[in-house]
Amino acid sequence: MNVFWVFVRKEFQxxxxxxxxxxxxxGLPLVMMLxxxxxxxxxxxxxxxxxxxxxxDEASQMLIDRLDQSRYFEVxxxxxxxxxxxxxFKRGEARLVVIFPNNFQHDLxxxxxxxxxxxxxxxxxxxxxxxxxxxxxxIGNFQQDVLGDEKLPMRIETELRMLYNPQLKSAFNFVPxxxxxxxxxxxxxxxxxxxxxxxxxxxxxxxxxxPMKPIWVVLSKAVPYIVLCMLDLILILLMAVYVLEMPIAxxxxxxxxxxxxxxxxxxxxxxLISANVESQQVAMFISxxxxxxPSLVFSGFMFPIENMPKxxxxxxxxxxTKWYYSIVKNVMVKGLGFxxxxxxxxxxxxMTVFFLALAIKRFKxxxx
Amino acid sequence: xxxxxFLLQKEFKQIFRDPAIxxxxxxxxxxxxxxIPFAADYEVxxxxxxxxxxxxxxxxxxxxxxxxxSSYFQLVETPPSYTEALKAVESGDADLIxxxxxxxxxxxxxSDEEQLHLAADAVNGIRAGLGTSYASQIIAxxxxxxxxxxxxxxxxxxxxxxxxxxxxxxxxxxxxHIFMVPGILAILVTMVGSFLTxxxxxxxxxxxxxxxxxxxxxxxxxxxxxxxxxxxxxxxxSITLGMIVAFVxxxxxxxxxxxxxxxxxxxxxxxxxxxxxxxxxxxxxQQQATLFAFFFMMIFILLxxxxxxxxxxxxxAQWLTKINPPAYxxxxxxxxxxxxxxxxxxxxxxxxxxxxxxxxxxxxxxxYRKRSA
Numbered sequence: 148m149n150v151f152w153v154f155v156r157k158e159f160q161x162x163x164x165x166x167x168x169x170x171x172x173x174g175l176p177l178v179m180m181l182x183x184x185x186x187x188x189x190x191x192x193x194x195x196x197x198x199x200x201x202x203x204d205e206a207s208q209m210l211i212d213r214l215d216q217s218r219y220f221e222v223x224x225x226x227x228x229x230x231x232x233x234x235x236f237k238r239g240e241a242r243l244v245v246i247f248p249n250n251f252q253h254d255l256x257x258x259x260x261x262x263x264x265x266x267x268x269x270x271x272x273x274x275x276x277x278x279x280x281x282x283x284x285x286i287g288n289f290q291q292d293v294l295g296d297e298k299l300p301m302r303i304e305t306e307l308r309m310l311y312n313p314q315l316k317s318a319f320n321f322v323p324x325x326x327x328x329x330x331x332x333x334x335x336x337x338x339x340x341x342x343x344x345x346x347x348x349x350x351x352x353x354x355x356x357x358p359m360k361p362i363w364v365v366l367s368k369a370v371p372y373i374v375l376c377m378l379d380l381i382l383i384l385l386m387a388v389y390v391l392e393m394p395i396a397x398x399x400x401x402x403x404x405x406x407x408x409x410x411x412x413x414x415x416x417x418x419l420i421s422a423n424v425e426s427q428q429v430a431m432f433i434s435x436x437x438x439x440x441p442s443l444v445f446s447g448f449m450f451p452i453e454n455m456p457k458x459x460x461x462x463x464x465x466x467x468t469k470w471y472y473s474i475v476k477n478v479m480v481k482g483l484g485f486x487x488x489x490x491x492x493x494x495x496x497x498m499t500v501f502f503l504a505l506a507i508k509r510f511k512x513x514x515x
Numbered sequence: 516x517x518x519x520x521f522l523l524q525k526e527f528k529q530i531f532r533d534p535a536i537x538x539x540x541x542x543x544x545x546x547x548x549x550x551i552p553f554a555a556d557y558e559v560x561x562x563x564x565x566x567x568x569x570x571x572x573x574x575x576x577x578x579x580x581x582x583x584x585s586s587y588f589q590l591v592e593t594p595p596s597y598t599e600a601l602k603a604v605e606s607g608d609a610d611l612i613x614x615x616x617x618x619x620x621x622x623x624x625x626s627d628e629e630q631l632h633l634a635a636d637a638v639n640g641i642r643a644g645l646g647t648s649y650a651s652q653i654i655a656x657x658x659x660x661x662x663x664x665x666x667x668x669x670x671x672x673x674x675x676x677x678x679x680x681x682x683x684x685x686x687x688x689x690x691x692h693i694f695m696v697p698g699i700l701a702i703l704v705t706m707v708g709s710f711l712t713x714x715x716x717x718x719x720x721x722x723x724x725x726x727x728x729x730x731x732x733x734x735x736x737x738x739x740x741x742x743x744x745x746x747x748x749x750x751x752x753s754i755t756l757g758m759i760v761a762f763v764x765x766x767x768x769x770x771x772x773x774x775x776x777x778x779x780x781x782x783x784x785x786x787x788x789x790x791x792x793x794x795x796x797x798x799x800x801q802q803q804a805t806l807f808a809f810f811f812m813m814i815f816i817l818l819x820x821x822x823x824x825x826x827x828x829x830x831x832a833q834w835l836t837k838i839n840p841p842a843y844x845x846x847x848x849x850x851x852x853x854x855x856x857x858x859x860x861x862x863x864x865x866x867x868x869x870x871x872x873x874x875x876x877x878x879x880x881x882x883y884r885k886r887s888a
Contacts, residue, residue, distance in 0.1 A: 165800075165802075165803065167798065167803055167806075167807075168802060168803050168806055171806040171807060171809075171810045172806070174810070175809075175810055175813070178810075178813075178814060179813065179817075182814065182817050182818070182832075183817075185829060185832070186817075186818065186828050186829060186831075186832035186835075187817060187818075187822075187823045187828070187832075188823060188827050188828075190641070190827055191824070191827060192826070192827050193826060193827075194824075194826055194827075195826065232684075234860075236684060236685070236854060237850065237854050237855070237856040237857075237860045238856070238860050239846065239850065242826075255677065259676060260676050260677075260678065261676075261677050261678070262677070262678050262679075262680065263677055263678070263679050263680075264679075264680050264681070264682070265679060265680070265681040265682070266681070266682045266684055267681065267682070267683050267684065268684055268685060268854075269683035269684055269685055269686035269687065269689060270685050270686055270694060270849055270850075270853045270854060271694055271824060272558065272683070272686055272689040272690070272691060272694055273558060274824045275683055275686070275689075276558075276683075276689065277645075279681050279683075280648065282679075283679050283681075286677055286679055287677075289677070290676065290677045300627050300662060301623055301624075301627055301628075301658065301661060301662045302627065302628045302629075302658070303623065303628075303629060303630075303631060303654055303655075303657070303658045304628065304629070304630045304631070305630070305631045305632075305633050305650075305651055305654055306630050306631070306632050306633065307633050307634075307635070307647055308632065308633070308634040308635070309634075309635055309637035309643055310604065310634055310635060310636055310637055311636065311637055311638050312637035312638055312640060312643070313637065315637055315640035315643060315644060316640065317640055317641075319637070319638050319639075319640065320638055320639045320640065320641075332809070336805070336809075337802075340801070340802050340805060341802065344800075344801070344802065348721075426533075427714075427718075427801045427802070427805075428714050428715075428718065428801065431710075431714070431801070431805045432543065432710075435706075435710075435805075435809070436543040436544070436547060436706075437543065440547055440551070444550070444551055444554045444555065445554065449555075449822060450554055450555050450556060451556075451559075451642075453561055454556040454558065454560065454561070455553065455554050455556070456553055459550070459553055459554050473607070476638055477605075477607075480638050481605060481638065483605055487605065487606065
C-alpha cells in the first residue's frame with residue numbers, strides 16, 4: 148500500500164509541474180460559469196426589428212415608439228416596401244418586421260378593429276416565436292391603454308408563484324449542468340488520456356515491472372484527478388453562491404457525497420476507455436465525441452429530454468450525466484433529501500461498478 | 516517547394532495507415548450529425564400541468580377542458596389539494612400547478628373579479644416563464660368566452676381591438692432540424708480542422724520525429740503547408756459528407772448555392788487550421804493540446820450563436836463574438852442553407868473570415884520560427 152501512495156505522489160508532481168494544463172483545468176470551470184452566468188441566455192433582449200409603416204399616423208407612431216422603448220426591441224430599420232423585408236432578413240439585420248396597414252388609426256378608432264402583421268425570421272425557431280410573443284404582448288398592452296380606464300366585467304386575475312427560483316435566474320438551471328460537464332470532462336477524458344500516454348510512450352511497461360498489481364498502477368494515475376475534480380467542484384460551488392448569488396438549498400454533505408460518486412463514475416469510464424485504446428489521439432477523440440457530446444446532449448441540461456424521440460429517450464437512460472444532473476437539481480436547487488435521489492444514486496452506483504469491472508478485466512488481459 | 520509533394524505523400528500515407536483515426540474523422544462526426552439534431556429540440560412544449568380544482572363548478576370544469584385540449588399542455592393529474600400537487604412537482608412529474616379556489620364561479624359572478632393561482636417549477640426559468648405565459652393566454656381566452664356569453668347578445672367588437680396575425684419566414688413549420696443541422700455542420704468542420712492539426716503536430720513533437728524533420732533541408736513553410744494541405748482536404752471531404760448526410764437523413768438542401776458554401780468553407784478551414792497550428796506551437800504534449808483546443812472550442816461554440824442568439828448577449832460578449840471565427844461560419848452556413856443569401860449579402864462575413872485565415876496562419880508561422888530557431 149505504501150508503494151501505491153508513492154506512485155500517487157509521483158503522479159501529483161507530474162500534474163502540478165505542468166502549469167499550462169493546470170491553468171486550463173482551473174480556468175475552464177471559471178470561464179464556463181462566467182459565460183453561462185453573464186453572457187448566454189435564450190431570453191430575448193434588444194432584438195433588432197424593422198417596421199414597415201404604411202399608415203404613418205399617430206397610433207402607428209405611438210406603437211412603434213413603444214416597441215422601440217421596451218427592453219426587448221430596438222427598431223433598427225424603417226422599410227419602405229414589402230420587397231425590402233427579404234433583404235433585411237438575408238443580411239440578418241432584423242429578427243422581426245412589424246407591418247402596419249394603410250388606415251391603422253382610422254380602423255382602430257372608427258371600426259374598433261385594426262390589423263397588424265408580424266413577420267418573423269424563423270431560421271431560429273425559438274427566438275422567432277419568443278419575439279412574436281413579446282411583440283404581441285406589447286401590442287396587447289397598447290390596446291388596453293387605448294381602451295382607457297373602462298373596467299371590464301368578470302375579470303379573472305391570475306396570481307403567479309415561481310417555486311424554487313422566484314427571480315427566474317438562469318443560474319439555477321445551468322450551474323448543475325456545468326458541474327456535470329466539468330466533472331465528466333476531467334474525470335473521464337483527462338484520466339483516459341493520461342493513462343494511454345504511458346502506453347503510447349512505452350513507459351507503461353516500466354511501471355508494470357514494479358511490485359504493484361497493474362490495476363493499482365492504473366488507479367494511482369486516477370487519484371490526482373479525483374482531487375482535481377473535487378477542487379473544481381468547490382470552485383464552482385463557491386462561484387455559484389458568492390458570484391451568481393445562488394443559494395444551495397439542500398444538504399451540502401449529501402451534494403458532496405453524490406458528486407464524489409459521480410466523479411468515480413467518470414473515472415471508471417476513463418479507465419474503460421484507456422483499457423481499450425492505444426493512442427492518445429484515439430482516446431481523446433472517443434472521450435470527446437463519444438462521451439462528452441452525449442453527456443451534453445442527454446443530460447437534460449441544454450435540451451429537454453421529453454422532446455426527444457422515444458428511442459433517444461431510452462438511450463438517455465444509459466448516460467450517467469442524466470442521473471447526476473437530476474440529483475444536483477433535486478438536492479442543490481429544490482432542497483430535497485436523499486429519498487428523492489435514491490433511485491438515481493443506485494443507478495450511478497451500478498454503472499460505476501459495471502464500468503470498473505469491465506475496465507479491470509480488460510486491463511488484465513492486455514497487460515499480462 | 517520541391518519537397519512539398521514528398522511531404523504531402525508522407526502525411527497522407529500516415530493518415531491512411533491509421534484506420535482508427537480515419538474512422539474517427541469520418542464516422543464519429545457523422546454519427547453526431549445524425550443524432551444531435553434529433554435530440555436538440557429545445558422548443559418548450561408538452562408542459563406537464565396539474566390542476567387542483569377546489570370549485571368543481573361548470574366554469575372550472577370548462578377551464579380544465581380547455582387546458583387539456585390545448586397543444587402546449589399535458590394534463591398529468593387532478594390531485595385533491597395543493598400539497599399533493601406539490602409532490603408531483605418535487606418528483607419532476609409536473610411543471611405547473613393551477614389551483615382553482617373554492618367558490619370560484621360564485622365569486623366571479625357575484626363580485627365581477629376572482630383569482631386563480633398558478634405555481635411553476637422555476638428551476639428552468641425559460642420553461643417556467645413560457646409555461647405560465649401560455650397558461651395565462653388560455654385563461655384570458657376563457658375569460659373572454661365567458662364574458663361574451665354573459666352579455667347574452669352578440670355585439671360587433673364593443674371595444675377597440677387590434678388583430679395580430681403573424682408569419683414565420685424560412686421555417687414556417689418551426690422545424691428544429693433545419694436550424695440545427697447547418698449549425699452542427701459548422702462545428703464539425705471546426706473540430707476536424709483545429710483538433711486534428713494541433714494533435715498531429717504535437718504528436719510528432721512528443722514522439723520526437725519533428726527533430727528529424729527539422730534537421731532535413733525542408734523549409735518551415737514547406738513543413739507547415741505539408742501539414743495544412745492534408746487536413747484542409749480532410750476538412751473539405753468531411754463537409755461534403757456532412758452535406759450528403761444532411762440531405763439523406765434530414766432532406767435539407769441549401770437554398771443558396773453549393774459553390775458559396777464551398778468557398779466559405781475553404782477559407783474558414785484555413786483559419787481553423789491556423790488556430791490548430793498556433794496551438795501546436797505553444798504546447799508540448801498532446802494532453803495540453805487537447806485541453807487548449809477544448810478550452811477554446813468551448814468558448815468559441817458557446818459564443819458562436821449555435822444555441823443562444825448573439826444579440827441576447829451583453830455588449831462585451833457581443834464584442835467577443837466579433838473575433839470568434841465559428842460565429843461567422845455558423846451565420847454564413849445558416850444564411851445560405853435557410854435563406855438562400857448570396858455573396859453580396861455575406862460580404863462582411865467574407866472579409867472577416869479571410870482576415871482570420873491570414874491572421875492565424877501568419878501568427879502560427881511566426882511563432883513556429885521562433886521556437887525552432
